[in-house]
Amino acid sequence: RAKDIIRGDAVEYTHEIEKETHQRMLMLQGLRKAHAEHELFMVYQPQIDLNTGKINGLEALIRWKTHNGTMIPPDQFIPVAESSGLIVQLGEWIMCSALRDLEHLENRYALGLQMGINISPVQFRHPNFLNTIKTELNKFNLSRNQVEFEITESVAMMDIDTVRATLKQIHDLGAQVAIDDFGTGFSCLSYLETLHFDRLKIDKSFIDKMSNENAGTYIPEMIINLGRDLDMSVIAEGVETQEQVSRLKGLNCFEAQGYFFGKPMDMKSLEIWLDGHIAKQG
Ligand code: C2E
Ligand code: MG
Ligand code: MG
Ligand code: MG
Numbered sequence: 533r534a535k536d537i538i539r540g541d542a543v544e545y546t547h548e549i550e551k552e553t554h555q556r557m558l559m560l561q562g563l564r565k566a567h568a569e570h571e572l573f574m575v576y577q578p579q580i581d582l583n584t585g586k587i588n589g590l591e592a593l594i595r596w597k598t599h600n601g602t603m604i605p606p607d608q609f610i611p612v613a614e615s616s617g618l619i620v621q622l623g624e625w626i627m628c629s630a631l632r633d634l635e636h637l638e639n640r641y642a643l644g645l646q647m648g649i650n651i652s653p654v655q656f657r658h659p660n661f662l663n664t665i666k667t668e669l670n671k672f673n674l675s676r677n678q679v680e681f682e683i684t685e686s687v688a689m690m691d692i693d694t695v696r697a698t699l700k701q702i703h704d705l706g707a708q709v710a711i712d713d714f715g716t717g718f719s720c721l722s723y724l725e726t727l728h729f730d731r732l733k734i735d736k737s738f739i740d741k742m743s744n745e746n747a748g749t750y751i752p753e754m755i756i757n758l759g760r761d762l763d764m765s766v767i768a769e770g771v772e773t774q775e776q777v778s779r780l781k782g783l784n785c786f787e788a789q790g791y792f793f794g795k796p797m798d799m800k801s802l803e804i805w806l807d808g809h810i811a812k813q814g
Contacts (some may be wrong), residue, residue: 547652559612563596567622572596574629575796576711578805579767579789580647582781586813587806589646591682591789592630593796594622614654627668631679632798635672641806643718646682648710653687657694661703669705676706681729686767692723715751725762732759736770739790742779749779756785774803 545793566572576590587725596604614618624792627649634647653663669676679701688695702709715738736756752768759766767779771790780788797805 553604560616577796578794580793582786591648619652619654631672650682680708682712684712731765733766739770742776753783756783
């Protein structure tokens with residue numbers, strides 16, 4: 533009897549895996565088609581200087597809207613693009629689109645904005661990564677320190693020599709590097725100390741906990757102090773309330789992004805947002 537149950541579970545399990553593999557395959561086919569048929573586009577979220585209230589930069593985030601109007605979130609399709617290798621080609625397109633849009637915004641507004649571009653571990657490890665960056669940077673009339681690549685903490689901790697060499701090459705090109713989702717990856721702090729990152733992005737999960745009075749500031753405070761000690765700037769992600777803004781400022785964190793300031797927007801909405809922002813901020 534026990535055997536039957538186990539066998540039953542195994543069949544069920546195999547079935548689940550087959551279903552999942554099939555779904556991933558469909559997702560990958562869909563994604564290739566989406567790329568070819570222009571269902572993918574970029575949105576940009578403002579990053580705000582909390583001292584002045586002014587915009588400092590943007591984070592580029594990819595979106596997939598199918599022809600029948602369904603939005604598929606990046607958390608669902610980026611992993612599929614990563615495991616198939618499609619992310620390399622897609623990543624070039626993302627970089628090119630974000631830089632082109634930044635150049636357009638500079639021509640129109642001349643705000644000297646930074647552009648944060650998310651880089652998947654697969655891209656970061658790819659032997660052609662540096663060449664891709666060079667090629668894309670050369671296409672546009674931008675100051676290179678306006679460009680910031682975001683890599684997650686797990687990539688940062690990959691293989692220290694490779695990471696250090698890649699960071700140096702990126703810096704030699706004049707661009708910057710941030711650690712995304714900081715605090716969620718169990719970084720070895722002594723490694724971190726020997727690597728040169730320009731910025732730490734405090735993960736939203738910690739900012740969420742700052743909503744109730746006097747609770748949840750331990751980790752953000754630690755990260756903010758760490759950033760200061762290691763000479764890195766710090767930005768808070770996923771800020772949704774005035775309360776969080778006040779508490780971040782109290783902890784000497786002076787940069788943030790989140791729905792409180794602006795959601796990720798397509799270029800058309802972003803320009804309307806920027807027009808309003810400039811009218812308000814002067
Ligand atoms: P991430 O890089 O940490 O991006 C931050 C995510 O938080 C974005 O979700 C953004 O829309 C969301 N967010 C920002 N402010 C708020 C807020 O106040 N409240 C809430 N609830 N959410 C907020 P999104 O766009 O769904 O992206 C999810 C993840 O997918 C990203 O996390 C990143 O890891 C990945 N991703 C997105 N675009 C790209 C891309 O172009 N390339 C790569 N390699 N990965 C990307
Ligand atoms: Mg990011
Ligand atoms: Mg993040
Ligand atoms: Mg993330």
